[in-house]
Amino acid sequence: MKPLAGKVALVAGATRGAGRGIAIELGAAGATVYVTGRTTRTQRSEYNRPETIEETAELVTHAGGRGIAVQVDHLEPDQVQALIAQIEDEQGKLDILVNDVWGAEYLTQWNVPVWEHSLDRGLRMLRLAMDTHIITSHFALPLLIRNKNGLVVEITDGTAEYNDHNYRLSFFYDLAKASVIRMARALAHELAPFSCTAVALTPGWMRSEIMLDHFGVTEENWRDAAAKEPHFIISETPRYVGRAVAALAADPEVARWNGHSVSSGQLAQVYDFYDLDGSQPDCWRYLVEVQDAGKPANTAGYR
Template identity: 65%
Template sequence: MPETNSVRGRLAGKVALVAGATRGAGRAMAVELCRAGATVYATGRTTRKQTSEVGRASETIEETAELACEAGREGGGTATAAAVDHLDAGQVRGLIDRIDREQGALDVLVNDLWGGDHLVGFGKKLWEHDLADGLRVLRLAVDSHLITSTCALPLLIRRPGGLLIEVTDGTEESNRNYREPVYYDLAKAAPLRMARALAQETAEYGTTAVCLTPGWLRSEAMLDTHFQVTEENWRDGCATNPHFAISETPQFVGRAVAALAADPDVARFNGQSLSSGGLAKVYGFTDADGSAPDAWRYLAEVQFAGKPADVTGYR
């Protein structure tokens, strides 16, 4: 498999839907798919005219499409912004009908829908957690994925070779442990089960379904809210938590998605739990700085093992 930091043109003629692409990993996935030549539909709830409940007005779906189109000049890809609430089945069906009408096919579906961090009561037991907030977390993290797949899969399975990528936080191995609180645990375990189940249900159509996780993602919110740093000085965040040294840019998992989508033998991963760090070993891509952080191995062997922060051999 060629080194996939340069995948321009390899997805020419492919159509992709990145559901939940306003910011973070979803934005990077849309950009990298477009860089590789795909026609990308990028969805989200925050536009230049309205802001979702996440409350980050400066990050819009229009900006995602513009960044993706700019990257697409390298490989012939194009991007379209679509304002969609993926909890509204009517809106999702309308989007899929539009893709069918405009493209006649869907080759890659990325379910990167989330937007629930602000509702999670970390450190609270089930009976202490606000019930309405907890149920909303599950709506955002589980129902949105089910609604989107229900509407999109008939188009995705229409021709062999379709790829469904469920995005979560954590590998199947790491999610065997409790990810407190209960609502977060359920939200992050569900995509793993969805990928496994849909791998079975779509296999006869030549479709591949996988679950993918980034490592410690340097999303916009992680940088400015949790660590009060920027991408340019992100290492200053290690003063707050030295294990932040293993973190990765959204581009890293974006490149993982592009590599999967361009792999003619991707079916070998059907039903599996994958990570950006693990796929970097398979495909040879790197993060923006040329490193290849293996965050989940690091977290298990260093941070969760109580060892001092040292990324030597992990990136």
């Protein structure tokens, strides 16, 4: 079954991580997916990593959709405007917008107060986390609202409930991730008259390419990382949050989530989807009830 056949999606920031997982799952559901990012097979971004948007597009097509790679720096309004013009010219519509641009893994200085944190790195983080989403929404939403039932998904880290009660170990990181949740709430208000929906969505502890490299493991032996960090056993693949987005996009009653902040684990319980290993990790409940509570790592009841 292809519940998203005929739908057109834009995953902004789909080179790797959550963006790639989301793009693949939208493709598996039958969508045409535009995947954007800065790294191509001929040019790398400041990340200097090997993943490319062309690879993501090929994975989308292999999954059963149609992947279209477009190199875009979402801090450059002219590039984003040209991207939306291309989508309008080629497809005539946009049904799903996923604002996943981040790009700041290497900028955060953890447990460093704002007066000691690099100001240049902190402000760059905010630009990558916030301005990219604002610029993309500015140009993409006029196309999306032409038809009813459009969906905007703002990808962040942490639910509103969790972030409201927890300091995220960095002034700039805390602000960046909380702001994206607030963006979804504001967009929900502005999109409601057009029968469109905006949702803030967080994955759990995600086994992105960068996270796997950090622990010196691969997806095949990821459990070995528990020797360094026992709570890593609650982690999930990028495809899990991808399935969350696909479930939202296929839900005829998705408006019930308008303005809400949700997690992949929460939506798995509602829509009955599973991670690639057949489990349903509920990371944010685990973080509160096990990790933050100082209990030994144990996913019983959380996967």
